[in-house]
Amino acid sequence: MEVLSFLADGVLLALEPINIMLILIGVTVGLFIGAMPGLGSVNGVAILLPITFLVPPGSAIIFLAAIYYGAMYGGAISSVTLGIPGASTAVATTFDGRPLALQGRASLALVTAAIASFVGGTVATVFFTLFAPLLANLALSFGPPEIFALMLLAFATFVGLGGDDIPKTIFSICFGLVLATVGFDTISGEPRLVLFEIDGFLRGIGFIVLAIGVYGIGEMLWTIVETRGEITTTNPKMTAKGLAADTKEAVKRGWKGTTIGSFLGFFVGVLPAAGATPGSLMSYGVAKMISKRPEEYGSGSPDGVAAPEAANNSASTGAMLPMLTLGIPGSPTTAILLGGMVIWGLTPGPRLFVDESEFVWGLIGSFYISNVASLLINLAFIPLFVWMLRMPFTILAPLIFVLSIIGGFAAARSMHDIWLIVIFGLGAFFMRKFDYPLAPAVLAIVLGPIAEPTLRQSLLLSSGDPSIFFTRPIAAPITIIAIILILLPAFKLLRRKRELVEG
Amino acid sequence: MRQGEISLAGLFALFSLYLMWKASELPIGYIRGTGPGGGFWPFWLSFVMLLSCGAIAWNWWRGKSPASTSREPLLDAFGWRTVILVGGGVVAFVALINVISMYGAIAIFLAYYLRFLGRHSWWLTLAIAILLPIGLFFFFEAAMLISMPQGMPFTQPFFDVMYDIIY
Amino acid sequence: MKLTKRLFLGLAASTAMAALPVTAMAEDWSPKRPIDFTIMAGPGGGADQIARFVQSVVEANDMTTRPLVPTNRGGGSGAEALLHMKDARDADHTIMVTLNSFYTTPIRQEALGVDIETFTPITMMGVDPFVLWVHKDSGITTFEQYIEQVRAMDGEFVMGGTGSGQEDSIVIAFMSGAYGLDIKYIPYDGGGAVAKDLAGKQIMATVNNPAEAKGFYEAGEFVPLLAFSDERMPAYPDVPTMKEKGHDFSYYNQRAIVGAPGMSDEAADYYRQVFNAVYEGDAWQGYLTSESLSPLPMNEAETRAYWTTQVENHRELLSALGGES
Numbered sequence: 001m002e003v004l005s006f007l008a009d010g011v012l013l014a015l016e017p018i019n020i021m022l023i024l025i026g027v028t029v030g031l032f033i034g035a036m037p038g039l040g041s042v043n044g045v046a047i048l049l050p051i052t053f054l055v056p057p058g059s060a061i062i063f064l065a066a067i068y069y070g071a072m073y074g075g076a077i078s079s080v081t082l083g084i085p086g087a088s089t090a091v092a093t094t095f096d097g098r099p100l101a102l103q104g105r106a107s108l109a110l111v112t113a114a115i116a117s118f119v120g121g122t123v124a125t126v127f128f129t130l131f132a133p134l135l136a137n138l139a140l141s142f143g144p145p146e147i148f149a150l151m152l153l154a155f156a157t158f159v160g161l162g163g164d165d166i167p168k169t170i171f172s173i174c175f176g177l178v179l180a181t182v183g184f185d186t187i188s189g190e191p192r193l194v195l196f197e198i199d200g201f202l203r204g205i206g207f208i209v210l211a212i213g214v215y216g217i218g219e220m221l222w223t224i225v226e227t228r229g230e231i232t233t234t235n236p237k238m239t240a241k242g243l244a245a246d247t248k249e250a251v252k253r254g255w256k257g258t259t260i261g262s263f264l265g266f267f268v269g270v271l272p273a274a275g276a277t278p279g280s281l282m283s284y285g286v287a288k289m290i291s292k293r294p295e296e297y298g299s300g301s302p303d304g305v306a307a308p309e310a311a312n313n314s315a316s317t318g319a320m321l322p323m324l325t326l327g328i329p330g331s332p333t334t335a336i337l338l339g340g341m342v343i344w345g346l347t348p349g350p351r352l353f354v355d356e357s358e359f360v361w362g363l364i365g366s367f368y369i370s371n372v373a374s375l376l377i378n379l380a381f382i383p384l385f386v387w388m389l390r391m392p393f394t395i396l397a398p399l400i401f402v403l404s405i406i407g408g409f410a411a412a413r414s415m416h417d418i419w420l421i422v423i424f425g426l427g428a429f430f431m432r433k434f435d436y437p438l439a440p441a442v443l444a445i446v447l448g449p450i451a452e453p454t455l456r457q458s459l460l461l462s463s464g465d466p467s468i469f470f471t472r473p474i475a476a477p478i479t480i481i482a483i484i485l486i487l488l489p490a491f492k493l494l495r496r497k498r499e500l501v502e503g
Numbered sequence: 504m505r506q507g508e509i510s511l512a513g514l515f516a517l518f519s520l521y522l523m524w525k526a527s528e529l530p531i532g533y534i535r536g537t538g539p540g541g542g543f544w545p546f547w548l549s550f551v552m553l554l555s556c557g558a559i560a561w562n563w564w565r566g567k568s569p570a571s572t573s574r575e576p577l578l579d580a581f582g583w584r585t586v587i588l589v590g591g592g593v594v595a596f597v598a599l600i601n602v603i604s605m606y607g608a609i610a611i612f613l614a615y616y617l618r619f620l621g622r623h624s625w626w627l628t629l630a631i632a633i634l635l636p637i638g639l640f641f642f643f644e645a646a647m648l649i650s651m652p653q654g655m656p657f658t659q660p661f662f663d664v665m666y667d668i669i670y
Numbered sequence: 671m672k673l674t675k676r677l678f679l680g681l682a683a684s685t686a687m688a689a690l691p692v693t694a695m696a697e698d699w700s701p702k703r704p705i706d707f708t709i710m711a712g713p714g715g716g717a718d719q720i721a722r723f724v725q726s727v728v729e730a731n732d733m734t735t736r737p738l739v740p741t742n743r744g745g746g747s748g749a750e751a752l753l754h755m756k757d758a759r760d761a762d763h764t765i766m767v768t769l770n771s772f773y774t775t776p777i778r779q780e781a782l783g784v785d786i787e788t789f790t791p792i793t794m795m796g797v798d799p800f801v802l803w804v805h806k807d808s809g810i811t812t813f814e815q816y817i818e819q820v821r822a823m824d825g826e827f828v829m830g831g832t833g834s835g836q837e838d839s840i841v842i843a844f845m846s847g848a849y850g851l852d853i854k855y856i857p858y859d860g861g862g863a864v865a866k867d868l869a870g871k872q873i874m875a876t877v878n879n880p881a882e883a884k885g886f887y888e889a890g891e892f893v894p895l896l897a898f899s900d901e902r903m904p905a906y907p908d909v910p911t912m913k914e915k916g917h918d919f920s921y922y923n924q925r926a927i928v929g930a931p932g933m934s935d936e937a938a939d940y941y942r943q944v945f946n947a948v949y950e951g952d953a954w955q956g957y958l959t960s961e962s963l964s965p966l967p968m969n970e971a972e973t974r975a976y977w978t979t980q981v982e983n984h985r986e987l988l989s990a991l992g993g994e995s
Contacts (some may be wrong), residue, residue, distance in 0.1 A: 028975075033647075039647065042713065043647055043649075045645055046713075046722070046740065047646070049646050049722060049725075049726055050725065050729035050730050051730075052726075053726055053727075053730035054730065072609040078810060093864050093894070096873075109619050122586040139866075140866065140869055140870030140871075141870060141872075142870070143867055143870060143872030144856075144867075144872065147589055160548065165559075165562070165568060166558075167555040167556075167558035167559045167562065168555070168559060170551065170555045170558075171552055171555035171556065171559070172513065174548045174551045174552045174555065176550065177544070177548050178545050178548045178549055181526075181544055181548075183746060184746045184747055184749075185529065185541040186747065186832075186833045186857055186858070186859045187541060187834075187859070188540070188834060189747065189778070189833045189834040189835065189836065189839075189856045190529060190541055190834040191746055191749070191779060192526075192528070192529055192541055192542070192545070193522070193525050193526060193545055195525065199749075199753055199782070202745050202746035202749045202750055203743070203745025203746060203750045204745055217593060221585075221586065221589055221590055224585055224589055225578070225582050225585050225586060228581060228585075236665065244543065268519075272862075272863070272866055278542070296649065303963075304548070304976075322866070326866060326867040326869060326886075327862075327865075327884075327885035328862050329714045329862055330864065332712075332713040332714060335713045335714025335718070335862075336713060336714075336718075336722065337717075338714070339718065339719040339722045339723065340712075340722075342719055342723070342881075342957075342961070343722070343723050343726055345956070345960065347884055347885050347888060347960075348885055349884070349885015349886060349888060349889055350886065350888075350891065351885065351889045352885075392621070394616075394617070394621030394622070394623065395617065395621065395623070395631070397616070397638060398612065398613055398616035398617060398620075398621070400611065401592075401593055401596070401612070401616075401634075401666055402613065402635070402639075404657075405593075405597060405600075405609075406605060406609065407640060407651070409605065409649075409651060410643060410647070410649045410651075411806035413649075413741050413743070415600065415601065415652060418597055418600070419597060422593060422594055422597050425590075425593070428591055429586070429590070430507075430511060431511070433507070433577065433578075434504075434507065434508050434511055434568075434569075434570050435568065435569065435570065441970070452544045453857075453858075453859060454537055455538075455539075455544075456539060456544075457856050457857070457858070458538075458854075458980040459537070459538025459539065460537055460854065460856050461536070461828060461854075461856060461872075462538075463536045464533065464534070464535060464536050464537055464538045503844060644704070648704070648737055648739050649739065650704050650706065650739050652704075653759075662703065663702055664705070666702065666703055666704070666736065670704075670735070670736055670737065
């Protein structure tokens with residue numbers, strides 16, 4: 001039980017007055033940064049990096065990790081209240097969070113998200129505490145073929161997500177995948193699909209540009225036109241009693257999603273190339289797949305909020321693992337944390353747990369404390385966010401447009417991308433009119449940039465032989481499960497048709 | 504609606520063709536020994552997009568999708584007006600950013616939307632249109648260290664004063 | 671009590687930095703707006719790490735009157751950053767941290783119309799050498815064994831790197847040419863991913879900056895075989911260089927700060943003073959040592975001459991690379 005004594009020391013270190021203060025500030029700052037569409041943990045961590053010169057490294061990383069956590073909790077807030085996923089990790093949260101808010105149950109969605117995040121983060125931290133070295137080896141055994149197989153699985157869990165119109169769903173997926181290839185082809189080192197020879201496309205089309213365009217502009221415009229501008233969400237005022245009732249309901253109706261998200265999210269998050277976004281998407285897909293009432297998903301199921309939220313927090317904790325044990329960042333945020341550690345004179349890598357155990361365990365201890373702090377602070381602010389939703393729509397709508405544009409610029413730093421947001425927004429409005437499902441395109445632009453290079457790296461490894469996906473011990477089962485999942489709905493459809501014909 | 508659906512599918516088909524043409528600047532084939540070339544993935548996916556457009560058109564011809572049998576217009580007069588006033592407002596907002604800076608454009612857009620579309624009082628309109636950009640300025644420039652576009656040179660003195668305040 | 675010791679050192683270093691004659695700097699020009707600090711790469715790579723390090727030193731010691739605003743513009747292998755610099759709206763407030771795509775990208779993508787010799791030299795922060803690494807389980811301990819192994823595997827020896835035309839691929843191409851090697855090269859989108867896949871034995875060898883492989887080297891996982899530096903590196907005294915093997919070849923990744931084209935002389939002087947002070951500070955000198963960077967201090971004229979020769983060298987290296995594939 002050596003681990004426990006290390007952990008006890010770590011928790012005690014995190015509970016030192018200066019550290020607990022940094023955690024509280026970090027979580028609150030992170031929460032608000034994460035709640036801004038376009039801004040995420042990466043901004044918070046990058047801005048506060050220099051400040052950490054002034055405190056000891058142990059406290060500094062605790063502070064940065066607290067911001068990271070706060071921002072992960074905050075991501076759900078923008079998804080629920082504004083309907084814009086503020087970060088790619090919170091895409092799946094909009095699927096059910098937004099409908100709940102429109103039904104006047106924003107507080108239920110937010111409470112569910114907070115609790116699920118807490119459980120996810122805590123479960124992941126426990127895994128982290130117990131199995132860190134083992135999991136690091138697992139991460140290393142995932143090469144390009146395994147990551148590609150995993151991406152295939154992520155797509156497979158989403159087969160059922162599209163609308164009823166199959167050609168339009170396929171169009172949407174391919175559209176997202178093609179947009180993801182715009183810019184630069186790393187494998188051949190050549191510019192690719194620089195549309196209309198506009199230099200701005202060299203940087204590619206980011207997820208955030210499409211997501212803000214589709215959800216921030218397109219969806220808003222659609223809502224305004226459909227409701228003739230007279231939309232009123234009747235989100236009741238928050239009371240302590242209401243909060244307690246919501247908590248009870250969140251636990252009752254969201255525990256399944258939370259459980260799936262916590263476990264699945266962590267294992268996917270640990271893999272450096274994958275990270276929190278595929279983790280949260282897969283958890284949503286799996287939760288829907290095994291649910292007894294899958295039809296509830298997409299129209300306001302608390303499980304549908306809980307699964308991705310539990311997963312993205314769990315995965316963010318998981319992403320710290322390859323950073324600390326291997327020195328490999330799993331996300332832009334962990335990349336900057338890694339830079340911070342180098343600045344403080346630490347060498348992340350296999351030796352860190354041995355050479356700097358006080359630092360490592362202080363950080364792990366702070367995960368536990370940060371989770372508790374994030375939950376409490378988040379719950380305390382929920383009434384404020386619900387109050388925002390009580391604003392007349394004619395005030396809320398322009399605010400959402402403004403936040404979309406300024407947040408989009410903050411994320412992309414280029415006017416070219418702002419114009420793209422507007423174009424995607426107007427395009428999404430008309431696509432929505434004709435029942436093109438848009439969520440598949442948004443998912444595709446997230447997964448595409450991981451799927452394509454890993455596919456090509458794998459085929460380079462095997463000299464062009466696709467059997468590589470079926471012969472490697474880890475890749476093979478994942479690929480086969482993915483293919484079965486993709487084919488399953490097609491079989492079902494065929495059988496139903498035959499029955500119809502015979503009947 | 505019926506006309507709209509096929510027009511949109513046609514537009515997307517053209518766009519798919521353009522993407523296929525553009526993707527073929529890089530090798531689109533399966534290169535022996537090294538796997539797919541740089542254009543393979545976008546080319547064939549654009550090709551699938553083209554096929555889907557064909558399927559959408561086929562469904563439209565058979566009257567399988569709700570829009571293809573709908574006799575309603577795409578948008579009624581109110582709908583078109585809203586799209587033009589709101590969507591146009593956003594386009595104008597973005598166009599103004601390069602002229603009067605991000606914050607100036609936000610102020611104008613908010614004033615336009617709140618007063619002319621929302622029909623709120625001048626008092627509320629001005630309060631929000633002036634205070635929000637200032638708040639955002641402090642949040643982005645001072646706290647988050649993100650410089651927003653500053654428009655044409657004539658806005659510069661104003662920014663210089665603001666920077667003197669925050670740094 | 672390691673942490674407190676480091677805290678003490680850190681504080682000592684930062685006070686030492688603060689005591690540098692910042693106030694004695696030229697008063698005739700100082701930035702009036704936030705300084706656009708463009709990073710020519712995405713978050714997480716070596717260039718990003720250096721940029722954030724430098725920015726942190728500048729911020730922590732309050733060395734500029736306006737903050738440095740770090741922005742990653744890594745799109746198109748740095749093309750995005752180069753275009754941003756070329757069309758800078760306000761040249762006096764636009765600077766960039768470079769790597770070697772500063773030379774290679776304008777050559778490979780001529781359509782950009784970027785001529786880096788119009789950029790303004792500020793400070794050369796150091797150059798990052800390249801080292802050839804293998805995993806310890808491969809059993810290879812010398813460069814000769816490596817050559818033997820690659821030849822024996824006849825085209826099946828797999829190396830990873832950051833993409834064709836990138837720094838490491840240039841080194842690998844040279845090595846393959848000089849020794850007649852047939853190597854299977856897998857491009858990744860960052861040095862970190864390459865190091866991870868070497869650690870996981872997905873690939874068999876890499877050419878990487880020491881900073882990216884250091885953690886694994888210290889843990890005994892990676893074995894350095896050959897350095898592509900001019901002289902043996904202090905941190906790896908037993909590792910021979912390519913020059914010792916009889917080939918006049920060395921290759922470094924430049925870690926420099928450059929200004930936008932058309933920057934005024936006063937502004938350039940201001941930034942030179944700031945970044946020279948960073949360069950001479952203990953924090954940066956410590957970084958140079960711990961991450962095995964070589965110092966290469968140069969003044970403006972020397973830097974311009976250096977750029978001209980580097981552009982020439984890269985033109986040759988890249989045309990050799992293009993001829994092969």
